[in-house]
Amino acid sequence: MISGDRIVKIWAKYGHFYLQGLGNTLWVTLLAVSLGVVLGLLVASGRMMKLRSRDNPVLKGIKAVVRFLCTAYVEVLRATPLIVQVFVIYYSATGIGLSLSDATATRMMWGIIAVGLNSGAYLSEVIRSGIGAVPGGQLEAARCIGMSQWKAMRFVILPQAIRNILPALCNEFVTIIKETSVLAMVGIAELMFKAQSISTQTYIFVEPYIIAAAMYFTVVFPLSKLIAAVERRMNKSVTR
Template sequence: MSFLFLDKYAWYYINGAKNTILLTCIALFFGIILGLMFALLRLSDNKALKYVAVAYIEIIRGTPILIQIMILYFGVTQYISFPEIPALSKLIGYDSSDFMAGAAAVAINSGAYVAEIIRAGIQSISKGQMEAARSLGLTKSMAMRYVIVPQAFKNILPALGNEFVTLIKETSVVSVIGIMELTKAGDIVRGATAKGFEPLIVAAVIYFSITFTASKLVGLLERRMRVSD
């Protein structure tokens, strides 16, 4: 087993790892926004809004992420084009419109899972918290915004950390639409070197390094938040 090819192809892995982390951060950021929105809709007293949220969550959770990416990329983008962002294109090294399409698909998928995480977090807060906030003159929306949701996010931080780690690995599926992330980098090196095993081992080691570091950082953040309580 030889890894001498890294002298020539290490840059592919570096660029792929950078794009994987960037893609994960973008997807999780918008996934949390979508998750919070649909969690609140699902908890709404309005049945129409609740049904919309349930439909989104069940459809996304009930279909493979690979199918969702292909539907968005080959179907939706025929009618709606993702704009190129020059700064992002310079950062990732190629046209950012495809990158954003992949990030959007992963964010939509993540949003459904985050919605359920947030919903569970909100429901874990004692009803007395809402009653106390309302007794102080806050409206229901203000109480949810300033009292319930901040407490819920503290409770669900471990689950959100797990979602972040999971997304790092799940972003590998966007390689099917040509996005240059870590799995795609491994495939390119595998094709260029005619080595079927070693390039994948390198990619796996980098994935593990990223996810292990992310898990430790999430754990550190959890401990610091417990101390601050």
């Protein structure tokens, strides 16, 4: 039976460990999503490359390879569980000696990279759909006034696409907060890892995880409501 007294005692003794774990969770999430945004933009750009008839064979071949690699990256990472990706990336990298002098920093680095790669696969689709939602005439008009493809994307298309991308990007941040819990499996001291450690030390196997769940809820629920409110406000401003 769940005991409120045990929850209070665990929090009084180990509360600072939980807060450290939550801090690591948020830090990993921020870095992983930042990496995911960069990768997502690059991969979306690669997948949106057009094979033009006026391209020379070499350029057309390069574009085809880039599109294939970007598509394969997205499909593989979206079709496999995050925990499998974490194991493969972490143990493959450390197995060939790609590690830092500090073991904790090594685990943190490869955990962030693994989650960031996974996030990039999903965000690339978000970015691609956000750009695709901008009317095609916008790009044509920008090119007609002398803008290059890059300038047209930077100053005309992307600012409009951000409105479509922002809600999904915020939701991805909330999702990654929860998904970082799998990093406990490779020893990264985020919130779930702290709960497991406390459970092992105290031989109490329910209450430590209830505290962790309450902390996840305390962070995720308000963020979800805030994102929903911002999204509604943005939708209203569009319809006016």
